[in-house]
Amino acid sequence: MIAYLLRSLVQAALVMLAVAFIAFSMFRFVGDPIASIVGQDATLKDRQELSRALGLDDPMPVQFARFLANAAQGDLGLSYRQGRPVAALLGERLPATIELALLSALLALVVGLTLGVYTAIRRNGLLANVIMSASLVGVSLPTFLIGIGLIYIFSVELRWLPSFGRGDVVRLGWWTTGLLTESGRKSLVMPVVTLAFFQLTLIMRLVRSEMLEVMRTEYVRFARARGIPDRVIHFRHALRNTMVPVVTITGLQLGSVIAFAIVTETVFNWPGLGALFVQSVQVVDVPVMAAYLMFVGLVFVVVNLLTDLVYLMLDPRLRSASAAPAR
C-alpha cells in the first residue's frame, strides 16, 4: 500500500515535470521574450545584452532548471500584456475559480449520482427514459448556450439573478469569497449550475452504465438468489462496486471542471482564471498561458492523488499489502 502511494507520488512528480517542460518551451520559443520586453525596435546590441542578462544564452537544461526554481518560488514571469507579475494576476483570480469549480463539482456529483442510480434501477421507467433523453440533449448542448439560456430566463425575463460578475465578495486574508453576501451567493447560482451541467450528465450516464454492468455480475445474481431485498442489492452491493470506476472517472472530470470554467467564466464575465486564460490566448500573452497550464497541471495531479486515496478506501483488494493495483 505504501509502495502504491509512493508510485502515485512519483508519477505525479513526473507529470508535473512534463507539464512544466511544455510550459517552459512555450515560454521560451513561442513569441519573442526579448521583443516583449524592449519592443520591436531595440538595437541588436541591446537585444544581445538583454539576452545575456536574462540568461537566454545559457544551455537549455540550465534555463529549464532556472525556470523550475523560479516557478517553485512563485515567480512565473511578467505578463506581456499587463506588465505585472503573473503570479499576482493568478493569485487575485484563483479564489473566484476555485469557489466556482468546487461548488459545481459537488453539485454534479450529488445530483449525478442520484439520477444515475435512479435511471439504472428504473431502467425502463418513463421518468428514467425522460431523464436519459434530457441528458443526451444536455451533452449536445454547448456549455455556453446553457449559460446564455439561464441568463435569458433568470436575468432578462425574471430578473432574479445577476447576469455577470461575482457580486459583493468578502475578503478573508488573501482569499475572497462570495458565499458570505447575498449578492455573492446570487451571483454564484447560474455559473455553478452551468458549469455543473455537463459533468452532471456525464456522471449520471457513467453511474447508470456502470451500475447496469454491475447488476449483471454473478455476485449480484447470487445476492438475488439469497433473497436479499432489491433495495439492499442496489445501494449496498451495486452502488459500492459502481463507485470504484466512477470515482476514477469523476476524479478526472474534476480536472475538466477547471477547464470548462474557461467557458463558463467567459459567459458570466466571472473574474476567474479561465477568463484570464482566454484573454491571454486572444492576445498571445505567453507567460500567462504557460502559468495557467502549470496551474491546471497541478490541479490534475492533486486530484489524481486524491482519487488514488479514495480508491484505496473503496477497494479492499488494493489494501492488501501484496496485491498490485489492478486497474
Next chain:
Amino acid sequence: MSEPVLSVRDLRVEFVTRRGILKAIDGVSFDIAKGEVLGVVGESGAGKSVTGSAVIGLIDPPGRIAGGEVRLGGQRIDNLSPEAMRRVRGKRIGMIFQDPLTSLNPLYRVGEQLVETIQTHTNLSNAGARKRAIELLAEVGIPAPERRIDGYPHEFSGGMRQRVVIALALCAEPELIIADEPTTALDVSVQAQIISLLKRLGREHGTAIMLVTHDMGVIAETADRVAVMYSGRIAEIGPVRQVVQTPLHPYAKGLMGAIPTLVQSSDDRLVQIPGSMPRLSAIPPGCPFHPRCPHAWDRCSRDRPDPIQHAEHRVACHLYDANDPTAKAHMIHTHAPLEEGVAS
C-alpha cells in the same frame, strides 16, 4: 414416497428475440424428495441452468416462464409476487453458483455477506447473526472461522470460497438447494471435497438438492436420481444406477457411453453420437434428437414423444411406446446393456 419437496410440472421457459420466440425449456416435469439429490445432466444449452433459474424465479427478461407449475412443499411458487418470491429465495431455496470467484461481492468481508443474508431471513441480532455465521463457516469446513469471517473474498482460495458460497446458501436452512455446476470452476482435487460436503449437508439436514452439471462422474457419485436433458426437454429420468448402467434413451446411451465406468469391460466401445445438439432457434419437429438418432424412423420426425414409464425410468422415446407395434423393430441396433435393463 411422501410429498416431494420440489415438484415441477410441464415447465416451459421462453426467450423473446427479434427472430421469434425461442423455447429454452419445453415441458419439463420432475420431483425431488426430501433429502434426495437429483442430478440434471446435459450438454451446455440443453436447459439445465435455465431450469434451475426458473425454479428459483431468476429468469430475467427477455426470458419468461411461459407455462407449467413449480411447487415447493406443495405450494405453488411460480406465480408468486416478486416480493413473495424474494422471501422464498435464500429462505426456502438456496442456490450455489458455478464460479466462486465471481459469486462473492469483492468489496465486502465474507462475514458481512453472511450476516446480511442471515438477517434478511431471520430476526437474529447482529451478535446472534455473527455467531450463526461463524457456525456456518465451521460447518462447511473452513478452519479458524472466527478469524476468517473478517476476511475479504480475495483472501480465500477457490475451494474455500466455494465453501463460503455454500454457507451463504445454507444461511436459512433451505428445504432445497440448487447447485449449478458447483465444481466446474474448481481444481480437480477440490471438486471431490466440495461434492462430499454437499452430500454430507444434504444428508444431515434432509435438504433436497438439485445438482446441475455436465459432469457424469459427479452425478454418478452424488445423485440418487438423474435427469438427462436434451434441447430443453427431459429425455430420460430415473434412479442413478439404472440410468447410468442401463440407459434407455438413445441420447442417454450415447452420453453414458462417453464415460468409462469401472464395471464396464474394457472391450466395450465408447459410443459417440454424431452431430451436435440443435440450436434453440432450429429445434426439429417431433423428437429433437431424431436427426442424430441411430434408431430414428419416420414417426420420430413427426410426433413429439411423451415421457413413458418404463421400469423405473421415464423416457421420452417412441422406441418404448408399447402401443406402437413397429417400435420393437427399430430397436435392432441396440447393444447389450439395454436388454439387461429391459429384462430387470
Next chain:
Amino acid sequence: MHAPVPAPAAPPKGRLARFLDSDLFYSFRTSPMAILAGTVAALMTLAALLAGLLAPQNAFDPAALNLMDGYTKPLEQGLGSQGLFVLGADAQGRDILSAILFGSRLSLVVGVASVAFSLVLGVGLGLLAGYVGGRIEALIMRIADIQLSFPAILIALLVFGVARGLIPPHRHEEMAVVVLIIAIGLSNWAQYARTVRASTLVEKNKDYVQAARLLGISPLPVMLKHLLPNVAGPVLVIATINLALAIIEEATLSYLGVGVPATQPSLGTLIRFGQQYLFSGEWWILLFPALALVLLALSINLLGDWLRDALNPKLR
C-alpha cells in the same frame, strides 16, 4: 445466462440487399429516434453544402450587407434592400438565415476536417504503437493518456494560442480555419489510437503474422486487411460522436473569440454576437443560430449514440 443465439442470416445476396437485411439497418429502421436524427442531420448538411445557392445573401461578403437592413425582425422586409428577412437580420443587416447556412457550412467543414485529421493521426499512431511496440508504443500511449485526461477545449486553446504565437500576425486571419482544424484535431485523436492499438495487438499475435515473420516477409499488408474491418465499426462510432463534439468545440472556441475570424462567422461567432442583444430584445440574432447549432450537434450525437448501441448490443 446463455442467451440463445439467433439463426444465421440467409444465403448471400447483393451488397445493397445485404445491407437492407443487416442487423444495422434493421436497428435503424426500428429506431424512430435514429431515423429522425438521421433525417435532420442529412437535411442540415445538405442545406449547408448548398449555402451558396440557397442563401438569399452572401453572408461572408461585407459588400453584400446593407446597414439600413439592421435589426430587421423575422418575416419582415429590410428597410434598405427591401428583401424579405425570414429569420431577421443582425446589426449590420446580415440576413440571419444566410448567416446560419454559411455558418453551419463552416462549422461542418471545420468539424469534418478536424475529425478526419484526428482519425488519420489516431489510427496511424495506434497502428504504429501496436505494431512496433516497445518504447515508441509506451511514448505514444502515454501522450494519448495525457490527451485524454486533459479536456479537449483546453488543449485546443493552447494549440491555438501557440500557433498564433508562431504565425506572423498579418497571416492570422487566413490561417485561422486551418489552425482551428489542427487545434481541434490534436485534442481528439487518442481514442482512435487506443482502439486501433488494442486491435493491432490482438492481430499481431495471430499465427499468420508469426508465420510471415518467420519467412522474413512483412506481415503488415495482410495484417491491415484483417485489421481494418475489425476496427471500422468502433472507429466509425468514435468519429460520429467526435463530429458532434468537434462542432461544439469549434462553436465554443469561436464563441470565446479565438476561433474563426469575425468576417466569416461560424455558428459560435453568431451566438457571440447575438448575446450582446439579449437584454435589448433582438432575440432572433441569438436564438436562431443557437437552435441551428443545437439541432446539428444533437442529431449527430443521437446518430452516434444509436450507432454505438447498434454495433455493440451488449451495451444496451
